[in-house]
Amino acid sequence: MSSSNNKIPVAVLAATGTVGQRFVSLLAEHPWFKVVAVTASERSAGQRYADAASWVVPGEIPPGVADLVVRPTDADPGDVPLVFSALPGSVAREVELALAARGYAVCSNASALRMEPDVPLIVPEINPDHIHLIKAQREMRGWSGSIITAPNCAVTGFIFPLKVLHEAFGIEKVNVVTMQAISGAGYPGVSSFDILDNVIPFISGEEDKLETEPAKLLGKLADGKIDPAGFIISPQVNRVPLMDGHLAALSVKLAKDAGMDEVREAFGSFVAPEGVRDLPSTPERPVILRSEDDRPQPRRDRDAGNGMSVSVGRVRPCPVFDVKLVSLVHNTLRGAAGGAIQNAEWLVASGYLGEQTLERLHVGTLAR
Numbered sequence: 001m002s003s004s005n006n007k008i009p010v011a012v013l014a015a016t017g018t019v020g021q022r023f024v025s026l027l028a029e030h031p032w033f034k035v036v037a038v039t040a041s042e043r044s045a046g047q048r049y050a051d052a053a054s055w056v057v058p059g060e061i062p063p064g065v066a067d068l069v070v071r072p073t074d075a076d077p078g079d080v081p082l083v084f085s086a087l088p089g090s091v092a093r094e095v096e097l098a099l100a101a102r103g104y105a106v107c108s109n110a111s112a113l114r115m116e117p118d119v120p121l122i123v124p125e126i127n128p129d130h131i132h133l134i135k136a137q138r139e140m141r142g143w144s145g146s147i148i149t150a151p152n153c154a155v156t157g158f159i160f161p162l163k164v165l166h167e168a169f170g171i172e173k174v175n176v177v178t179m180q181a182i183s184g185a186g187y188p189g190v191s192s193f194d195i196l197d198n199v200i201p202f203i204s205g206e207e208d209k210l211e212t213e214p215a216k217l218l219g220k221l222a223d224g225k226i227d228p229a230g231f232i233i234s235p236q237v238n239r240v241p242l243m244d245g246h247l248a249a250l251s252v253k254l255a256k257d258a259g260m261d262e263v264r265e266a267f268g269s270f271v272a273p274e275g276v277r278d279l280p281s282t283p284e285r286p287v288i289l290r291s292e293d294d295r296p297q298p299r300r301d302r303d304a305g306n307g308m309s310v311s312v313g314r315v316r317p318c319p320v321f322d323v324k325l326v327s328l329v330h331n332t333l334r335g336a337a338g339g340a341i342q343n344a345e346w347l348v349a350s351g352y353l354g355e356q357t358l359e360r361l362h363v364g365t366l367a368r
């Protein structure tokens, strides 16, 4: 076991928000990382973390973080090699670029840099090799730091079934309709007056992300570039009155014929790639295939695998395309902080934090 003084010290940017709080909560028990600095907006800077954050995630604020004084986000995050970013898109670009230029490794949940050609957009079970895009990034930008990003929370859910189908049969077209929880809009998010007894068929900027991010995630890395996957996606997004959990109903046109037994078999046999399997945040079963007629359901299934497993169900023939199914992801765990933490684990396991940095910080062997 790692003792707390040989863990890697980390900072969380925008630590007071919905995703920031998930970072703080998940990192409290993390075997490799320890939160030593938190930042937020000018509104919170200078206050105790416990006073600045309207704590909305389950459990108490971890004692080691409650008394930290919130730093302004433009201040130095301190002697940490690794920074988690839950910054709003509007400020993330400038702050994350500046930190990477100063040598920090940035693991981000923000959308600002996801589609930059030299920035890895990663889900470790899906495209672990894209981590090596960091080499091209360092060369092109001339910095020793790095930026890696996790996808949009809804994309993180349905990329698992798309990966399975694309690898086994090839994908030509996808139609996806999402039902997305209110925690996806941050805190305080959509007003209760607007969302209770209602569905809002619009989330600003979301459909663009659902159209572009999957092709990058399922693209091929060659010669320091990602060649995006060649299928097209038509998304329609909805905000629904759920606290957590994004559900997606998909119809997929495959490149070759497949029977439903073959499709189910492909889902049932999905495992994390070697190396990724052993990361602390990788769930035992990244994809859980449900056979019941009425699953997955957000309230019942979003916490599967500590909120890191994606549930897939209702796999059946589609009379318009080839296959229909439903997938479910916990949007602030697998779809946000949990995903970015797993990305950081993959960055460390892949050697991109640097032996010298770890030695300087007296970080010994890292335990699972």
Ligand code: NAP
Pocket: 013, 014, 015, 016, 017, 018, 019, 020, 039, 040, 041, 042, 043, 044, 045, 052, 073, 086, 087, 088, 089, 091, 092, 109, 110, 111, 151, 152, 153, 183, 184, 185, 186, 187, 188, 331, 332, 335, 336
């Ligand atoms: P949120 O609950 O609204 O929290 C916003 C956070 O940003 C707060 O900590 C806030 O600090 C801080 N902040 C606001 N303006 C700032 C500024 N100018 N400089 C520095 N910090 C500032 O939002 P969220 O849901 O946590 O989302 C955070 C990021 O994660 C966004 O980029 C979002 O797109 C992305 N994301 C969210 C989800 C999700 O399910 N919620 C999933 C994937 C990705 P104060 O408390 O001081 O105001």
